[in-house]
Amino acid sequence: MNILFTLIQEMSVFAVAAYLYSKTPAFRPLIKGGFGPRDIFVIYVFFSGITILGTYLGLPVGGAIANTRAIGAVMAGLLAGPYMGLAVGMTGGLHRYMLGGFTAASCGLSTTAEGLIGGLVWLYLRKKNRQDMTFSFKTAMFTTMVSEIVQMIIIVAVSRPYHDAWALVKVIAFPMITANSIGAGLFVSILKDSKNTIESYGAEFSRKALNIANKTLTILPEGLNEKSAKKLAEVILSETGVGAVAITDKTHVLAFEGIGADHHHPKSPISSEKTLESVTLGRVIFLDGINEHYICSIKDNCPLGSALIVPLIMENEVIGTIKMYEPKNRRFLGFNQSFGEGIAEILSTQLLMAKYEMQKNLLTEAELKLIQAQVNPHFLFNTLNTIGSVLRTDPDKARELIQHLSSFFRNNLKRSSEISTLADEIEHVRSYLIIEEARFSDRLKVSFDIEDRLKGNCIPAFALQPIVENAIKHGISNLLGEGIIKISAKERDGKCVITVEDNAGSFCENGVSAAGIGMNSVDKRIKTSCGEGFGVSVSCDEGELTRAEILLPLKGVNDV
Amino acid sequence: MYRAIIIDDEPYARDELRFMLEKTGLFDIAAEGANAVEGVRLVNSLRPDIIFLDISMPVLNGFEMLSMIEKSIMPYVVFVTAYDEYALKAFEEKALDYLLKPIEDERFRMTLDKIVATLKSGEKPEYNRMPLTKIPCTLKNTIKLIDLKDVEYIRSDITGVHVVTADGEYLTDLTLKVIECRSDLFRCHRQYLVNISAIDRININENLSARLFTRSGREIQVSRRYLKTLKDHLGL
Incomplete structure (x- = not known):
């Protein structure tokens, strides 16, 4: 019983060691996994030390030592894998062997075995994908219990004389198995506690990063300029709580917010060499204020003492930097290098998206210009020809046609905004159709049926014209008999439905009309500006009719 | 007087061309047609010396119409079109000439000279024509x-x-x-x-x-x- 109490007393030493260890940076690799050579060395030294300490703190019992050596070896295996377990176990074992006694060999051997057992459990858990269980009181306790039982068996089997060995085991088995198991359990619990703290720190970082991402989502679509940079700097400043934030492009400071704003002015060229280095190398630079100090290049008594400089990279090219500063009396606390990198990554992605979005808009605009310019030359010259002919027989009608042609072209040229009203679009189409009616005389009849309250409904400019033109080009122009075009606008299921119908039904394949380029681009434009639930759809009945439906949200121009 | 036919799907375009042709006193406008099928029918029945043919017409275009005319009664062809994307093709088809609508007086006079010279020479019109792949048939009111x-x-x-x-x-x-x-x-x-x-x-x-x-x-x-x-x- 005495032995048990002594061993339990010793455990307080291990608890303190575990606590201290969990507070040093050397502990981090054990949480993250993936060790560098330095990490391996530190872990090896620490656990070997624990193992050897277990031996020294042990209680001599009849030429042997009742000890807590097992904890270090098993922990090394359990937390860092079989190689580490084996190495630590062998180190502890060799040390024990050199101390001599009739159990020197068996104890040396069993300590090695204990390290290995810890490692095997680690392997097993990894295979089961339950690495989380390595940091558990129970796992540590049972693993150590099994290791200690194995040790007892080895002592009985290897040590001679057999009688002494048996007598020894009878005395030490119970206290050693109990003390080591509980000790290992406590040891891991302390580490686990520290691990949780560190991880919740990580969660805090993620939350901050997400908040920043959320708030910058609406800022960055305009690209990186002084205005957006200022807003961006404000967001980062308030979310991270650092001393100051600066945003630069490749050469100039775009924004500076926070401490030191009195002498760090936007629009001034970048003066810090470290920032320029970050721009040229595309690398994060962390002046932590301990090993490396931030030295303000503008003012000698600048209160800022540490800085994190993160390049903003878009399509493999640095386009600027984000700089976060802390004053000299404070150091980066809620914060580290990888957090800064994460934010830069998020912002870079957002900038890329903004650029993509802008290009998409440019494309739409270009397409719009194309449609405007795309006045069918056939239409123009045939109309002029018609007017020339009508002029001889009916000068008044010729005048009227010229007026409609002018209004049609004027509309084509002047419309600059993306959004127009249904009434305006109908007017535009009407000029066009009056001319077409004149050209085809008896062969074309047009009717309109537009609900009054839909006239103010908004519609992308020039959305109707290509559809109607299509009906003429692919429909009426392919009819030998009379062509009829019906244009209507109605409300249906909370949407504004504009229908353009012709009675030709040509180019119809299985009820689907081969729509023209104009139609596709109108469909794309409506989907871009109003959403996927809207756009143009075409149905047809071979030789009977083609019906194009334009679905638009029900809203006036002013509601946009 | 040369016997001429005008084929165009726009009535005012036919009017205008008739007006210009009649003014010259060189042509007897035997008929007008509003599409290619009417055009074939008119050529078969009236055997004109020359046709003024619009290219872009409903159902069958001017080139297709030519492919449906018997070689022995093939008239001279002047294409009349609103837009010159077809002009090159019109030449490949070895049309006698082509005119762009609205027709300029100067250009029209050149065409007239060409028509008179060619018709006087009496040589037979020879056109590379596209192969016949479809036969237009008249139904009550459609083709x-x-x-x-x-x-x-x-x-x-x-x-x-x-x-x-x-x-x-x-x-x-x-x-x-x-x-x-x-x-x-x-x-x-x-x-x-x-x-x-x-x-x-x-x-x-x-x-x-x-x-x-x-x-x-x-x-x-x-x-x-x-x-x-x-x-x-x-x-x-």
């Missing part, structure tokens, strides 16, 4: 285009030229001769052209004539005169 491969046979009688498919019979304005020259259909009788691939079986009569049965079970006469060439053609 049905029948694919040549759907045709079983074509026969002519006093009421006109009939295109027979598995589905039915349609009247066309094209002549048997044009179709024979411009397609793979085979002449088996003075009044019949048959689509070889539509033949199901042949019964040879004692008097050396024969009867053909098409896939849809229709019967066609083969006259003695054409039986041998038909047999050769089929490798019998």
